[in-house]
Amino acid sequence: MSSVDVVPARVTARARVVRFWDDHPRRSMDTVGRQLAMGWELLRGLAISLVRGTFPWREFVRQCSFMASVSAIPTMIVAVPVGVVIALQVGAVIQQVGADSFIGSAVGIGVLKQGAPLVASMMIAGAVGSAVCADLGSRTIREEIDAMRTMGVDPLQRLVAPRLVAAMLVSVLLCGFVVFVGFAATFWFYVYQEGGTAGSFIHAFVSFATPSDLMVALVKSLLFGLFTAVIAGYHGLNARGGPGGVANAVNAAVVQSALILFGANVLISEVYNVLFPSRVI
Template sequence: MHSTESPPKQSQAAAAANWAKGYWHDHPRRSVETFGRQITMGISAIAQMFGDIFRGKFPFNEFIKQCGFMASVSAAPTLIVAIPIGVVVSVQVGSLVAQVGATSFMGAATGLGIIRQGAPLVTSLMIAGAVGSAICADLGSRTIREEIDAMKVMGVDPMRRLVAPRLAAAMLVSVLLCGFVVFVGFLTTYLFNIFAQSGTPGSFIGTFAAFANANDLLVALFKSVIFGLLAAIIACDLGLNARGGPGGVANSVNAAVVQSALMLFGVNVLVTQIYGTLFPAKIA
């Protein structure tokens, strides 16, 4: 009995061990290769972008076209997300400050929350979900139709013609989206506090002006530039390396959204911690 049952169990265990070993060795290696490829492409695209701008060879027509396209696919979702974010921040912060008896500081708490974290997080979601997916789908469809190979055969550099203007457009649109979220989010928290939480306009604006400074907005805009750059690099890389027909494009778009979201959230935490360490908040 034991001699007939042991070989199948051993073979199944050996197969599971081999699969786990192969998975462990294959996926980290592929992740490192993808990360290295994205870094290489990002450095090359940034150098190409600035070099073309200084030499007067930057494709501004493609840049403007991509700016309009990215704004069209992200403006409405950003507005739809920014308003609920402002309401949620007002409700949660309002209940907290009411418990500690600090309702007079409602403007500072909600306004700074929107500028410092709300706007960058909403921007990262829109850049990763709307802009990044659109870039990846566009380049992925070009790749599987062999348009990229045809461009290389004709002597047209895809890095200059396609990637560099998309990087510049993504950074510009990301900054504009962040400023848009700051305005809409702050206006939402202000109106919600006045009309739904019985706050006073003077107290809201006064406490916000007492604690906020220009660096808060500059850091949020700096984060948005980094978000746009990283999301465009990831989307362009995965789009240009799409394989397997339309299904491969769909997989590349899914991977671009997931990788961009994880990367942007991590960068947001890193930049916030570095800024908080170098420029600690001063007690008034």
């Protein structure tokens, strides 16, 4: 191969990289904008369908059952080690500074404020979001979505809306489930493995935790379920290119959901801590 052939190849590769980085941010912002518009359209249509009594309740119940069945057991399996790891790491640090009596508050609030919403949302994004995206994507490439539009049926309200409401409800229920399982795991680890007393653990927890902490965890889970359903629905309805396109759509939905959920968690937590700082009761 001559140097004349190598130079154009290098120039072409460099041009592709430059074009990618010039075009990628614009396409990313365009995708986010379309998802926001889709989310608004879903919520608006959902409110109208509830008022008119046209909401597909049967599909909603079916999706709730499906989402709970695919996410409940994995959530429980993940919640136990998450609670134990938080208790182990936080407890070790607190013991080093001689503040053993505060282990219950640190561990319990860590599970309540951060662990439970994130575990529930990751299960929704990974298990539920991928299934929703794959289902809608397969319908799209089989042209079922186009057929529904031709018959005058809105696929957003018929297919995506019940999945959105189901994802929000199941996410909140999973968050409460993770709070219970995580707290029980940390309590068991502290009392039976670390030799602490049950009274000190519970007293420290109730001294710092407030009902608003649980409420913000549930609200975060509600929003996380909303974000996941919108993202999964968008990528599913815009899948192209056959089965390979569906696989790419599922991958994009899961990755974007994880990034959005972690970013939203940081933002919501920071705003909550500024508005409602922790205090001893």
